Each structure stands twice: as C-alpha cells, then as structure tokens.
Amino acid sequence: MFRLTKSLAVLSAAAMLSAAPAAVLAQEEPGAGTTINMAQATWDTGWFHAEIYKQLFEELGYDVQGPTTLDNPPFYQAVAQGDVDLWVNGWFPLHNTYQSTFEGQAEIIGAVAEGGALEGYLVDKASVEEFDIQSLEDFKRPEVKEAFDRDGDGRADLVACPPGWGCEINIEHHLDAYELRDHVNPIKASYSASMADAVAAYEAGEPIFFYTWTPNWTVNELVPGEDVMWIEVPEVNLPEDMADLADAAVLEGVEGCVADPCKxxxxxxxxxxVANSAFLEDNPAAAKLLEVTSIPLQAIFAQNAEMNAGAGSSEDIQNQASTWIEENRDMVDGWLEEARAAAQS
Structure with missing residues (x-):
C-alpha cells in the first residue's frame, strides 16, 4: 500500500512538472494557436508601424498572416465582414466616410499616433515668393497656371491622391468647392512615382505643386519652410460628413506655412x-496591445526617410521594425505585459 501511494505521488508530481512549462507558455504566449489576418494600407509610409504591430503580435504567440495590402474601401468592407481582423492604418476623421460601412461590426481601438497626421497642399518656396502664392485661389491666375502646367492642358498640375484613398475624396471636394476644375489638374497616378517626378522637377528648378501628409518621406526630402511652403485654402470647406470639424482644419504653429494660424x-x-469587434472580444491580449501601443512620429519620419533613400524592401522594413523594437525594449515589454495580463483576467 505504501509503495502504491508513493508511486502515485511520484506520478502526480511528474504530471505537475510537465504541466508547468505549458502553463508558463500559455501565459507568455496567450495568442498561441490563433491566427490574425492582418491588412495594411496601400501607402507605404504606413508599412513600418504595421510591421511593428505584427512582430508584437507574434511575440504574444499569434500566427500573423499578411499584412495584405488593401485600399480603403475593400479593407473597411472586409474588416466589417470578418474577412480580415484588423489594420493599424486608420486615419480619422479622414476615414469618417467609411464609418457607415463598418459601424457595429468593427471599431477604432487605441492610437498609433494622436493628432500628428497633417494634410495639405505645398508649393516650392521659390514659386511662392515669385508669384506671391498664398492659397489655392491663386491657381486661378493665368501666370500661375502657366508656370505649373507641365502637360500643356492649360491647368496647373497637382500631385494628388490615387483613386480609393481617403484624401482623394477631400481633394475632389475642394476642386468643386473652390471652383478649381478649370484651373487645376489632379494627377492620380501612383503617388510615390508622381512625387519622385515632382522631386526631380524641383531639383531641376521647376515649379511644383503637390498634396502630402505627415508622417511622410516627402517632408524629409522637401522640407517645409526651406524647400517648400504649406499654402492655405480660401476658406475651410469640408465634405458633409466632416463639416463639424472645420475648426480642426485651422492649425497654429505649422512650420513652413505661409500664415499662422494656417488654414x-x-x-x-x-x-x-481598426479591428473587427468579434475578434477583439475573442482575443483580449490582442485588444489590449492595440489599446496601449503607440509609435512616436519621429520614429515613423526617420524610417520613411530611410525607405525613400532606398531601404524600402520587405526585408528592410522587417529589420527596421525589429531594430526599433529592440531599441525600445523596456517600453515594448511594458505593453506586452499589459496584454498578457488582460488574457489572464
């Protein structure tokens, strides 16, 4: 009897020891056995922080598929339907126009960067000074249109946004609101290629007129206040679903703007x-990670500059993300611990 009891005790202890590593693994990797179908935007300036989030999910044990590159409309439809689980490339209020597509099925959670994403129109500084360009209204003047007309159609050429981007909607609205259709030609080809052409034109001493946003490599290559200037709109006029945000379209202290405050x-x-709501409910660790993680704008600026200088392959972006994670390991580990704790509660 004693031998049997002793044998059972030994077996029980062995079972506990073998179970312990599994329990520890479950705590360290609460996402083990779960796949995340991740998307990313078509603009490459958003791929760096997408890769950071991907690698952090993987540290929690998730198997991350993608990111699959999607335009805005298909992403918001897919995340609402659960065909993809999330992306970290939402721009709000710019993407307010898509809210009716995903409301009730997906949601905004956390913030990669709050209030740091500016948008607007820029002109090379030499032309601002030569033609006294202050706002879009100046592109109705014949001498300005002629200076910026590169294709000979009688309109100033503007590097705009490709179809399907949120900024395309706003730019198209501005062309109508300010009666610019007969004066401005929006170029909607590949943004990176169009901007590379604009940079080459600037270096050749030619006038350039373009839309951009921050963070973006363009403001590293063409520095506001030095190479180019933000110009204003005649008055703030936003699409209907953003009309209540007019005050937020006039900002103080915008470096390199022709006026302060800057319209x-x-x-x-x-x-x-933006993530599927059912996915968040089923994955508290992933939800908490999205909630607490943020990426400094300067880190995104720096990576975008590296990418523009030639380090923009998938492997480059993976290495840039992993380097940033290791250089900020204490902060990152804090986010991961909060995510692991959420899975245990």
Whole structure:
C-alpha cells in the first residue's frame, strides 16, 4: 500500500512538472494557436508601424498572416465582414466616410499616433515668393497656371491622391468647392512615382505643386519652410460628413506655412487601429496591445526617410521594425505585459 501511494505521488508530481512549462507558455504566449489576418494600407509610409504591430503580435504567440495590402474601401468592407481582423492604418476623421460601412461590426481601438497626421497642399518656396502664392485661389491666375502646367492642358498640375484613398475624396471636394476644375489638374497616378517626378522637377528648378501628409518621406526630402511652403485654402470647406470639424482644419504653429494660424483645409488626423469587434472580444491580449501601443512620429519620419533613400524592401522594413523594437525594449515589454495580463483576467 505504501509503495502504491508513493508511486502515485511520484506520478502526480511528474504530471505537475510537465504541466508547468505549458502553463508558463500559455501565459507568455496567450495568442498561441490563433491566427490574425492582418491588412495594411496601400501607402507605404504606413508599412513600418504595421510591421511593428505584427512582430508584437507574434511575440504574444499569434500566427500573423499578411499584412495584405488593401485600399480603403475593400479593407473597411472586409474588416466589417470578418474577412480580415484588423489594420493599424486608420486615419480619422479622414476615414469618417467609411464609418457607415463598418459601424457595429468593427471599431477604432487605441492610437498609433494622436493628432500628428497633417494634410495639405505645398508649393516650392521659390514659386511662392515669385508669384506671391498664398492659397489655392491663386491657381486661378493665368501666370500661375502657366508656370505649373507641365502637360500643356492649360491647368496647373497637382500631385494628388490615387483613386480609393481617403484624401482623394477631400481633394475632389475642394476642386468643386473652390471652383478649381478649370484651373487645376489632379494627377492620380501612383503617388510615390508622381512625387519622385515632382522631386526631380524641383531639383531641376521647376515649379511644383503637390498634396502630402505627415508622417511622410516627402517632408524629409522637401522640407517645409526651406524647400517648400504649406499654402492655405480660401476658406475651410469640408465634405458633409466632416463639416463639424472645420475648426480642426485651422492649425497654429505649422512650420513652413505661409500664415499662422494656417488654414490647411484638412483636419489633423489620428492614425489608429481598426479591428473587427468579434475578434477583439475573442482575443483580449490582442485588444489590449492595440489599446496601449503607440509609435512616436519621429520614429515613423526617420524610417520613411530611410525607405525613400532606398531601404524600402520587405526585408528592410522587417529589420527596421525589429531594430526599433529592440531599441525600445523596456517600453515594448511594458505593453506586452499589459496584454498578457488582460488574457489572464
């Protein structure tokens, strides 16, 4: 009897020891066995922080598929339907126009960067001074249109946004609101290629007129206040679903603007994750990570500059993200611990 009891005790202790590593693993990797279908935006300036989030999910044990590159409309439809779980490339209020697509099925959670995403129109500084360009209204003047008309159609060429981007909606609204259709030609080809062409034109001493946002490599390559200037809109006029945000489209202290405060014509945006609500409910660790993680704008600026200088391959972006994580390991570990704790509660 004693031998049997002793044998049972030994077996019980062995079972406890073998179970202990599994329990520890479950605490360290609460996402083990779960797949995240992740998306990312078509603009490459958002891929760095998408990769950071991907690697952090993987540290929690999740198997991350993608990110799959999607335009705004298909992403918001897919996340509402649960065909993808999330992305970290939401721009709000710019993407307010898509809210009716995902409301009740997906939601904004946390913030990659709050209030740091500016948008607006820029002109090379030499042309601002030569033609006294202050706002979009100046592009109705014949001498200005002629200077910026590169294709000979009688209109000033503007590097705008490709179809499907949220900024395309605002730019199209501005062209109508300010009666610019006969004066401005929006170029909607690949943004990166169009901007590379604009940079080459600037370096050749030619006038350039373009839309951009921050964070973006463009403001590293063409520095506001030195190379280019933010110009204003005649008055703030926003699409209907953003009309109540007019005050947020006039900002103080915008470096390199022709005026202060500066009527940029676009509200300052938050860059945010958007995730399927059912996914968040089923994955408290992932939800908490999205809630607490944020990426400093300067880190995004720096990576965008590296990318523009040639380090923009998938491998480069993976390495840039992993380097940033290791350089900020104490902060990152704090986010991961909060996520692990959420899974245990």
């Amino acid at each position: 940029l014509g676009f509200p300052a945006n938050d860059i945010v994750p």
